[in-house]
Amino acid sequence: xxxxxxxxxxxxxxxxxxxxxxxxxxxxxxxxxxxxxxxxxxxxxxxxxxxxxxxxxxxxxxxxxxxxxxxxxxxxxxxxxxxxxxxxxxxxxxxxxxxxxxxxxxxxxxxxxxxxxxxxxxxxxxxxxxxxxxxxxxxxxxxxxxxxxxxxxxxxxxxxxxxxxxxxxxxxxxxxxxxxxxxxxxxxxxxxxxxxxxxxxxxxxxxxxxxxx
Numbered sequence: 001x002x003x004x005x006x007x008x009x010x011x012x013x014x015x016x017x018x019x020x021x022x023x024x025x026x027x028x029x030x031x032x033x034x035x036x037x038x039x040x041x042x043x044x045x046x047x048x049x050x051x052x053x054x055x056x057x058x059x060x061x062x063x064x065x066x067x068x069x070x071x072x073x074x075x076x077x078x079x080x081x082x083x084x085x086x087x088x089x090x091x092x093x094x095x096x097x098x099x100x101x102x103x104x105x106x107x108x109x110x111x112x113x114x115x116x117x118x119x120x121x122x123x124x125x126x127x128x129x130x131x132x133x134x135x136x137x138x139x140x141x142x143x144x145x146x147x148x149x150x151x152x153x154x155x156x157x158x159x160x161x162x163x164x165x166x167x168x169x170x171x172x173x174x175x176x177x178x179x180x181x182x183x184x185x186x187x188x189x190x191x192x193x194x195x196x197x198x199x200x201x202x203x204x205x206x207x208x209x210x211x212x213x
Contacts, residue, residue: 106139
C-alpha cells in the first residue's frame with residue numbers, strides 16, 4: 001500500500017516544534033534513534049517528488065540505533081589553487097544497527113564517515129546543521145523487498161551495498177542534550193560498481209539524538 005507524503009506533514013511539523021522547545025549542542029560522542037519508511041522513489045528524483053507532493057511510501061519500515069564520534073572538530077575544507085577554505089566542517093565516524101519491519105524482516109549494519117556543517121540560523125531563528133555520510137551497508141540476510149540483479153523484488157538481492165545518509169538536525173543551545181533530526185537512509189550499488197543500478201532502497205524519517213559528552 002502506498003501513502004502520500006502529505007499524510008506525514010503533521011509528524012514533520014512536530015519535529016520543528018520539538019526543535020524550538022528542546023535545544024541541544026554539538027557533542028564529541030552522541031547516540032541517536034530514528035524511524036524511517038520506504039520512500040518509493042529513486043534518489044535523484046526524491047527532492048522533486050518531495051516538493052511537488054508526489055512522494056509516496058510503502059509498508060516497509062526501519063528502526064535504527066546510531067553512534068557518532070567526532071574525529072575532527074572544525075576541519076577547514078581547502079579550495080584547490082586558491083589558498084582559501086570553505087566553512088568549517090566536523091568529520092564524524094558513524095556506526096549503526098538497523099532492524100527492518102513490514103515487507104522486510106532483517107538486521108542491517110552500516111559504517112560511514114560523516115561530514116557535518118557548523119550550525120547556522122535558518123529562517124532567521126532556527127539553528128540547523130546538515131550532514132552527509134558515506135560508507136557501506138551490510139544486510140545480515142537477503143533483503144526481501146529490494147530488487148535483485150534480475151530487477152525482481154526479493155530475488156538475488158545483494159547484502160553488501162553502498163550506504164549514503166543525509167541529515168538535517170535542529171537545536172537552539174546547550175540547555176538540553178537532545179536534538180531532533182530528519183534523516184534519509186540510502187542503499188545502492190553506486191551506478192553498477194557494487195550491484196546493478198536498480199538495486200537498493202531509500203528510507204525517509206525522523207529521529208532524536210542525545211549528546212553523551
